[in-house]
Amino acid sequence: MKQSYPIAPKHPYVHQLHGDERIDDYSWLRERDNPEVIAYLEAENTYTEARMQHTESLQTQLYEEMLSRIQEDDLSVPYRYGEFYYYTRTETGKAYPIHCRKYQTLDAPEEILLDQNQLAEGTEYFSLGGFEISPNHQLLAYSIDTTGAERYTLFFLDLATHQLYPESIPDTASFTWGNDNQTVFYAQIDAVNRPYKLFRHQLGQSAESDQLLFHEADDSYFLGIDKTRSEAYLLLSLGSNITSEVYYLDANDPNGEFRLIRPRETGIEYEIEHHTDTFYILTNDNALNFKLMQAPVSNPSVEHWKTVIEHHEDVFLMGVSAFADHLVIYDRESGLPNIRVRKLSTQEEHRISFPEPTYEVSESINPEFNTQILRFGYTSLVTPSSIFEYNLDTQIRELKKETPVLGGYDRTQYKSERLEAIAADGAKIPLSIVYRGDLDRNGRNPLLMTGYGSYGVNYPDVFSSTRLALLDRGVVLAIAHIRGGSELGRKWYLDGKFLQKQNTFSDFITCAETLIQAGWTDRDHLAISGGSAGGLLVGAVINQRPDLFRAAIAQVPFVDVVTTILDTSLPLSAIEWEEWGNPNEREFYFYMKGYSPYDNVEAKAYPALLVTAGLNDPRVSYWEPAKWTAKLRALKTDTNVLLLKTNMGAGHGGASGRYERLKEIAFEYAFLLDQWKIT
Known part of the structure; x- marks a missing residue:
């Protein structure tokens, strides 16, 4: 089936700030309620399906291969909590876990608490948010999202009768029980998905009568409610990217008043752990890599x-x-x-x-x-x-x-190593790699490198049975632990944010060059991938060094940096100023514009590219990858494939359910293997 790619019409929109003029030809793609926008996204999906049609048998093979390695009937390790053992299990053919418990011994009859498969019936998307048993183990509070927009509705279940309480509470985030088993504290989100209000709810009562306990008016702060592991205290945490504030309340006195531990002070972060008459406080106050303090519960103010x-x-x-x-x-x-x-x-x-x-x-x-x-x-x-x-x-x-891992997985057939790449300024960048032990290292091996490098998040070196589909086909996998993460401490993070964000991209490029120089791969066989802020990473480096990569996958990529962070009507924008900088300030504006992938697309050759999006994504709006794809189509000078795949019924995390998720991975792997000519 021959299918030409869709051409997005240009409707120029002019942005002006700091004496600078930016023309956005594809701003109209933000109009989600415009039928032409939906039609365009669907046309892109049709084109993607047509261009990938020749890989359908490979996709099926990859899916079945990955599924065959999973023990579909499986059981988590039961954990003891009170008089019960709690666990989850999965069943063949069912996409979601089943939550269960047994009384006192593991030989006792099983009690099913919640079957996510039943809750997911009739939905295109399903996600379980919170799941919390009451202190007396007779009640369950849980929340669900059926769109991918991360707006969860809270429910209450009587575990003796398995009847739901009449009330449900929409637009919730974190929640926890008071020790009276009747009071629930929950955070509510605002129009842009920011948890900003704390309510106290009495079980069996209408949510309309819930008492508002706290309203966080600062758009750069998130509100969360939790309970200490000792179950003695409730903790109300307020935090931006760089500042914390915590209040505490005796969980045995749920109608009491929250008390402040330390007032917020810009740049000071802290979190609380409880032990008998002591609070332990992890803080960065005069401690870049954090230190541990303690204070009496009776008077935990900072002077103590x-x-x-x-x-x-x-x-x-x-x-x-x-x-x-x-x-x-x-x-x-x-x-x-x-x-x-x-x-x-x-x-x-x-x-x-x-x-x-x-x-x-x-x-x-x-x-x-x-x-x-x-x-x-x-x-x-x-x-x-x-x-x-x-x-x-x-x-x-x-x-x-x-x-x-079914199918006879033998870990001795695979090797992992920790390498170092040296940046131009002397920074030593950790690189984790994994490959088959019988790899013929010939300098032309297909290699997939991924990374993240934002928010201080560490990219974990974890096992994935799905990756075996690549490793067994001779692919080397690499993780670049670049600046912007915290792998080497807090300074490693700070050296990859604000006006040093370019270090994140330069480090990734250095890692790619190091792998080539060391004989692991070459430019014709090097592919990269990244999601969300990792998608920004992909977009930035293919603008800066498109010659270095054969192919790239950008999953729900944050690519229209300046436009998004300037628009405070969007989720997360205001809080992002403490990560990327405030573009209302001239210096930050021009620095961010200098690396923003959308703003720096040029008339030149780019690698083959697969871009994914979620129509209901509250974190990276679908129009960012859509606009980026449209601009790339209009300007790029190569004939390499460019695909946009939008999930029309999901959000930031892609498809829900383990089977649909495997199909998404199989699609991405088929794209890469096709580019490497591995069939």
């Missing part, structure tokens, strides 16, 4: 803070978790995550060791406070996701489950 863990230039302190007689400390050093354990009664400390050159660890579900058992997750580029139980006293760890 005392140092527990000093600041270290080479160790990024990321979090702490309090148990009855232990503090579990999470940090990063030399680009790798660590877990340290401090016994509170003796102040003795030890570190949990991990054997691989690159890996990821994270705290798993640990609802019990009075225990010496820590449950954590471990994975690497070659080790499937695993759950361990670790005795904090005896230092003995036990593997409770490793996610099964």
Whole structure:
């Protein structure tokens, strides 16, 4: 089937700021209610389908291959909470998990709490937001989104009768129970999806009678409500990208008043953990990589803070978790995550060791406070996701489950390495790679490099069974841990934001050049991918060095940087000023315009490109990738394929449900393999 690509008509719109004039020919694509816009997106989807038609059998093969590696009937590791063991399980042919529990022993009859498959019936998209059992284990609060727009509706379920309470509360974010089992605190979102109000709800009452407890008027702050793991206190957290403020309330007194711990001070971040009569406070106050303080619950104001863990230039302190007689400390050093354990009664400390050159660890579900058992997750580029139980006293760890990979996966057939690329200013950029051990390293190997490099987010070195479809076809996979993330500490993040954002893109380009120079690949076989702010990364580097890459995938890419961040009617725009800068200020405006992918499209050759979007995406509006694609079509001088694929019923995360998600991955892999001529 021959299909010509759609041509978006030009309707010039002029932006003027700081004496600068920007002409936007495709601004009209923002008009979501305009039938011509929907028709254009559908025409792009038709064109994409036609151009990819010759890969349909490959897509099917990839999908079936990836599905065959998944144990469809599976069970999570049950965890003890109160008198129950809670777990989720999946069934063959069903897209979503089923939430269950057993009373006192794992041999007890199963009680199904919530079947997401039933809730998802008749919906094109489904996402479970929060899921929280009441303190007496008789009630369940949960929230769902059926559009992908991340506007969740809160429901309450009686677990004895399995009847829903009559009230439901739309447009909610975080929520938690008071210890009276009748009071629920929830955050409500505004028109641009910002959690900005805290309400107190009495179970069984109309939401119209809910009491407003807090209204955060500053558009750059998000509001969240949570409960300490000790279940003793509710925490109201307010935060921008660079500033925090926390209030606390005795969970046994849900009708009481929240009390402030420390007033917000621009640039000061802190978070709270509770232990008996003490609050532990993780903060960056005079501590770039954060330090740990403590204060009495009776008077936790800043003048009573005392140092527990000093600041270290080479160790990024990321979090702490309090148990009855232990503090579990999470940090990063030399680009790798660590877990340290401090016994509170003796102040003795030890570190949990991990054997691989690159890996990821994270705290798993640990609802019990009075225990010496820590449950954590471990994975690497070659080790499937695993759950361990670790005795904090005896230092003995036990593997409770490793996610099964069907089809005879043998990790010894694959190798992972940690490399370094050296930036022009001398910065050492970590590179994680994984490949088959029998790879014929000939300098022409197909290689897919990905990265993120924004918001201080670390790109995790985790296992993915779907990647085996590429590895087994001789593809090398690389992760560039570029500046803008926090892999090497807080400075690594700060060196990739604001007026140093170009470091993020330059680092990625340096990583690509390093892989070529080291003989892992060449320009004809190097592909890149990234999503959201990682899509910005892709867009920026193919503008700056289009000659370096054979192909690129930009998933829901943030590419119209200046226009979006100037428009405070859009979700997240105001809060983004603390990440990218405020373009209302002349210096930031011209700096951002200098790397914004949409603003820098030129008449030149670009790599083959697959762009994805979600019509209901509240984070990166569909029109950003749509406009970018239209401008690229009008200006690029090459004959390489350019595809736009818009999910017309989903948001930022793409399709929901494990089967539809696998089909999306198969489509993207087929695009890459087609470009590499691997059939």
